[in-house]
Amino acid sequence: MYNLLKGKKGIIFGALNDKSIAWKVAERAHEEGAKFVLTNTPVAMRLGEVEELAAKCDTIVIPADATNVKDIENLFQQSIAFLDGKIDFVLHSIGMSPNVRKKRSYDDLDYEYFHKTMDISAISFHKVMQVAKKMDVINEWGSVLALSYIAAQRTLFEYNDMADAKAALESIARSFGYIYGREKKVRVNTISQSPTRTTAGSGVKGIDGLIDFTERMSPLGNASADECANFCITLFSDLTKKVTMQNLFHDGGFSNMGMSQQAMLQYNKSFNELDHDKKTE
Numbered sequence: 387m388y389n390l391l392k393g394k395k396g397i398i399f400g401a402l403n404d405k406s407i408a409w410k411v412a413e414r415a416h417e418e419g420a421k422f423v424l425t426n427t428p429v430a431m432r433l434g435e436v437e438e439l440a441a442k443c444d445t446i447v448i449p450a451d452a453t454n455v456k457d458i459e460n461l462f463q464q465s466i467a468f469l470d471g472k473i474d475f476v477l478h479s480i481g482m483s484p485n486v487r488k489k490r491s492y493d494d495l496d497y498e499y500f501h502k503t504m505d506i507s508a509i510s511f512h513k514v515m516q517v518a519k520k521m522d523v524i525n526e527w528g529s530v531l532a533l534s535y536i537a538a539q540r541t542l543f544e545y546n547d548m549a550d551a552k553a554a555l556e557s558i559a560r561s562f563g564y565i566y567g568r569e570k571k572v573r574v575n576t577i578s579q580s581p582t583r584t585t586a587g588s589g590v591k592g593i594d595g596l597i598d599f600t601e602r603m604s605p606l607g608n609a610s611a612d613e614c615a616n617f618c619i620t621l622f623s624d625l626t627k628k629v630t631m632q633n634l635f636h637d638g639g640f641s642n643m644g645m646s647q648q649a650m651l652q653y654n655k656s657f658n659e660l661d662h663d664k665k666t667e
């Protein structure tokens with residue numbers, strides 16, 4: 387505990403259960419002295435355990451669908467009343483693709499679903515910031531953060547239309563970050579997190595193989611949800627006031643790897659085995 391968020395107020399979107407990245411962020415923010423409101427969709431509130439988290443963090447849950455501007459307006463209004471003042475940080479930890487859920491492949495997308503993927507996973511980030519800016523609810527030097535994934539830059543097996551949503555999300559962080567920084571001194575960033583076993587993460591086909599692959603390819607290994615929460619706390623704190631418009635990789639070094647020693651050994655081994663099989667045929 388460093389008291390990094392003492393006196394700070396915030397809103398945390400996306401805690402569903404104790405595996406959620408947002409759940410871990412809420413626990414750490416509470417430990418670091420922040421006061422905040424939790425929010426999720428009414429359905430998630432019924433299915434999840436978010437009320438339990440709220441009790442632990444001495445706060446309330448305000449339902450809001452992050453694609454609905456009226457809900458967001460109501461959320462900010464109620465949050466300011468509950469927190470007794472303007473906000474210093476916002477975590478957008480939201481992602482969902484109906485195409486992934488319904489197992490539609492990238493070359494057979496349902497376009498209604500595709501719109502929903504983009505609205506929930508990317509455009510909602512714009513909506514949250516646009517409403518916040520219009521209502522002027524974020525203090526100067528406030529910090530807005532969303533969670534992304536490396537499929538925004540590189541093609542990864544089965545990530546599907548979520549890759550497009552993450553690319554848009556990161557672009558929104560840059561475009562809005564410029565305006566919000568210039569006019570209100572609010573910073574906007576995305577964290578590109580390692581694959582993590584959460585409810586959303588487990589929806590991605592082949593996630594176990596992917597987690598194993600990135601674990602082996604990264605010099606520091608995968609970053610856990612708890613480690614991601616620690617990183618989020620630093621970005622909400624006053625120690626990172628000039629960090630904005632960035633996509634920050636939090637992945638044990640995976641994003642800058644091409645070939646590892648271990649992977650090369652494995653690659654050569656498979657060819658040696660192939661040659662051996664040919665000779666003994």
Ligand SMILES: NC(=O)c1ccc[n+]([C@@H]2O[C@H](COP(=O)([O-])OP(=O)(O)OC[C@H]3O[C@@H](n4cnc5c(N)ncnc54)[C@H](O)[C@@H]3O)[C@@H](O)[C@H]2O)c1
Pocket residue numbers: 399400401402403405406407408426427430450451452453478479480481482506533534535578579580581582583584585586587588
């Ligand atoms: N798990 C991973 O491997 C991984 C890796 C990189 C980035 N991320 C990102 O981290 C973020 C959090 O996901 P998670 O892994 O903690 O999974 P999670 O399933 O615990 O969280 C996703 C949350 O999004 C919420 N949500 C869905 N639709 C919503 C809407 N319309 N309005 C408001 N909230 C809505 C869900 O209720 C849920 O709480 C997502 O943006 C995800 O893409 C996850």
